[in-house]
Amino acid sequence: MRFRPRSALLSVLCLLLTGVTAAAAVAKPQIWRVGNGVEPEDLDPQAVSGVGEQKVIMGLFEGLLTEDPHDLHPVPGVAEAWEVSADGLVYTFHLRANARWSDGTPLTAADFVASYQRMLTPKFAAEYSYLLWFVVGAEEFNAGRLTDFTQTGFKAVDARTLQVTLNHPTPYLLKIIASHIAWDVVPTRVIAKFGPLDRKQTGWTRAGNLVGNGPFVLKEWLPNQKIVLARNPNYWDAATVKLDGIEFYPTEDIATEERMFRTGQLDKTNELPVAKIDTYRKDYPDALHIEPWLGLYFYRCNVTRPPLTDKRVRQALALAIDRESLIKNVVRGDEQPAYAVSYPGTAGYTPTARLTGDLAKARQLLADAGYPGGRGCPAIELLYNTSQNHRAVAEAIQAMWRKNLGVEVSLVNQEWRVYLDTQHKTHDFQLERSGWIADYLDPHVFLEIWTTGNGNNDTLWSNAAYDRLGQSALAAKDDTERYALYQQMDAILVDECPVIPIYYYTRVYAMSPKVKGYWPTLLDNHPYKYIWLEN
């Protein structure tokens, strides 16, 4: 055999190269690149209200409690333990000794009290401050009726003990604390360096300025381009954090976002265009994700406008929708048909009451209301916000009502904020498309809305029995008793039909199969510290 120096050299080179690439693969930083939908308005947990902001903030800040990555039940965050008094009014949180800010300074109970004071300061005008109103004096302080914050129920007993006293028992409070950024802690000491605590535009949330306490820190923020997070070495649970960084991309156009995913610029999209679902099913089944999401798509009735004043008409309309066909042919995201208001399986609660009855019953109800075969039924207008998807749903349902009941419904659309004004302020509609996405994982979220005077009711429907049940539920001694009361509330909603449930949402997105430690959850929250990328 002849010695061939050329090939020997080549094989040495090859060996070297593989060695180099292997080393590169090991050393390659774990950067998770995600589509975020919107450009965050800000990264101050107390100054924002949207989901896109919350997604980034969840990497930068951590509250007293945080979420389990599988089912989002509250698990220790900054607080390593907590007790609730027997009457359900006093919550005592024990902060962990190694809780620190990202600049290394210790995190104390006083930081939490100062944060909540800032959140509730009227001049600061936080939009989500009402999530703190369960606490004694919080609402009064926020409305300016109380000026001494020490009179409220927030108390730093010592550096590591925080005590919170409530107005009335709030059985779902721990779930709010775990899931909502309104209860996060902010570094008031740092914020004060950039301007008054009660101002929003001080620039403390810019890269280089922002100090947080979450698993990641803010490394770079290029507006409308990307937000880069890097690992926070001072995080108490830094050993669990697997990613070296996260890059959030503001992807306002979902078609662009999908193309970014296909060129490998993103590991996960925020959404996926409905038109792409079938292609992904066929070509990239590993990347397609369709997961249940704690949200309801429904039509809201204004019960003061005939013929919707008659509950039989509302029931007939609710029964005459073929939800399965609508989902299969129009919405097409594997949504779950909704026959009740509450989401089945919310923290162990599934409504037993449901809309039941066939088309014959629907026609009978309409005839009983005085409109046999739809004859004599006053004109009904259905309002939706301008969007192709909502129009498609509205047109399908319009056709179903025409065919099944003989009822003519006309469609009207308004631009988003005009439509919201109509919904909240003028109530100048008969039927209105709506959606409701839960902020925390408890059946309370879908039921509290319909109580009398709730700012999001907007149906002008009011039911004394329903309101009483809602009050009793808050005082219930345990979840079994509470959920039993919720069953009665759901039964009233199904019977009265102030809202017509249509389907429960799903999240449809594309994600690279190399993303691990990511589980589908009902709120679409995914604690980032458990996520990692497989090489």
Added chain:
Amino acid sequence: MLRFIARRFLEAIPVIFVIITMTFFMQRFVPGGPFTAEKSVPPEIQRNLDAYYHLNDPLWKQYTDYLWDLCPKAFHPGALRHGFDLKAAFGIDLRPSFKYANRTVNEIIADKLPVSLELGGLALGVALILGLTAGILAAIRKNSWLDYLCSSVSMTGLCVPTFVLGPLAVLAFAIHFHWFSASGWYTWQDRVLPALVLGIAYAAPIARLTRGGMLEVLSQDYIRTARAKGASETRVILRHALRGGLLPVVSFLGPASAGVLTGSFVIETIFQIPGLGREFVNSAFNRDYMLVLGTVTLYAVFIIFFNLAVDVLQVWLNPKLQFE
């Protein structure tokens, strides 16, 4: 000429004032506000928000306060070297944005305008090179296959909107050939596709206008005179005909440049470019009153400036016109 420019400059002030006033009041009569959200907030919190942004002041007071903030109160143009900061340079305060809680309208414009200027400048370059070449070639080879080719290509360019051409370009060059990224604004490669797509959209009308303008000029007596005197064809086209033939293009370029340099909503959205065009359109949807005012005013200033530039250029190109 200086008198002409000075007069036009003074005329611009009342025009801008009227635009600001109309924008200020018109947007307030649109239903919905900057804090209209799907989840409504309790009235106490709504009051806090209104107080924070002075939305509970009488409208006339909000208007006069805004005008006062807008008045130039300083003159340090040197500060512009460190960034496009109108407040540092001229004391013009465009107020905080309602939507982006930690940014002022000054900062948003300072951040985004250079991106839009760069994209728009590149696109205009592409448009002029392609458009003028195609237009001139079509005119001098009138009714030849070259003319038909140029005309039909530019007609297609006119008909295919950027929101079709953009995604097609991404599909071909980013997803299929992997030459460029699908979106972003980080490297010079990221500039190629958006500048081309936007440039082609403007090249089409430029080509058609150039062809028309050139054809008209080429049939004039002075061109025949030039040819009779033995001038070469190149000299006739470039030296004698082009100057007059460009007049319609120049009129078109005024408002077009203002539009393309202040940002293109469609291109910026398709390619995820952090430019001003997106802010301009989205601010209206967001009822971000201050950002709407800031971007509208800026756009108005650009239009006025480019129209003035066009007028000056036209007098220079066309000896028949005079400054008056």
